[in-house]
Amino acid sequence: MRRWLIPFVSLGLLLGAPLRLARAEPVVSYVPEMAPIPAIEELGPLSPGYALSPAEEARWPQLFAFVAAQVSDKVVQDLSRWARDEMKAYHYAQGAPPKLEALGTAGPYVVYAVTLDVLPSHSRAVKRWLSVYPRCRKTLPFMAGI
Numbered sequence: 001m002r003r004w005l006i007p008f009v010s011l012g013l014l015l016g017a018p019l020r021l022a023r024a025e026p027v028v029s030y031v032p033e034m035a036p037i038p039a040i041e042e043l044g045p046l047s048p049g050y051a052l053s054p055a056e057e058a059r060w061p062q063l064f065a066f067v068a069a070q071v072s073d074k075v076v077q078d079l080s081r082w083a084r085d086e087m088k089a090y091h092y093a094q095g096a097p098p099k100l101e102a103l104g105t106a107g108p109y110v111v112y113a114v115t116l117d118v119l120p121s122h123s124r125a126v127k128r129w130l131s132v133y134p135r136c137r138k139t140l141p142f143m144a145g146i
Contacts, residue, residue, distance in 0.1 A: 028070045033081040039111050039133040043104030050102060050110075057100070064097035064114075067132055071116065076130055083128065086120035092130070093117075100134070109135040 031037050052060075071094075077087045100112045112134045119128035 028067065030075065030079055032079050033128075037133060039106065039109075039135055040103060040113070041106075043106055043111060046102055046104055046110070052100065052102070060100055061097045063134065067134075068092075068094040068116070071130070076119070080119070080128075082126075083120055083122040086122055090120055103133075106135065111135045 071092045073091050076092060077084075077090060080087045098114050098116065100114055103111045103113050105111070114132045114134070115129045116132055117130040119130055121128050
């Protein structure tokens with residue numbers, strides 16, 4: 001699991017049900033800077049040896065393309081409570097899909113974390129990231145439904 005340096009800020013995008021890309025688009029919720037991120041508030045442990053299957057990993061670029069299309073410069077700037085001046089010139093440039101990292105379980109869900117971008121900061125002591133926290137039901141294939 002990733003260890004964060006304190007202080008840090010994560011502007012979160014939460015993905016919710018349903019994730020059947022062929023039938024419906026995922027729901028994207030935005031979490032302002034320094035607000036609690038419901039998807040990661042109380043995570044339980046993953047099963048020993050948990051890993052995405054190759055088929056599940058192959059579906060991630062589809063979801064990433066949808067998420068990246070939702071990330072506008074204005075949305076990210078509006079989520080920012082601090083570093084407003086530094087964020088005025090911010091531009092999100094979509095790259096290749098970052099690697100998914102499973103964080104833990106929350107009820108019937110597995111919660112993942114993905115860092116989309118490192119954000120400008122108002123202080124060298126504060127690290128800021130734009131992150132996405134996709135989740136899927138443990139009993140269904142990844143992105144099959146929530």
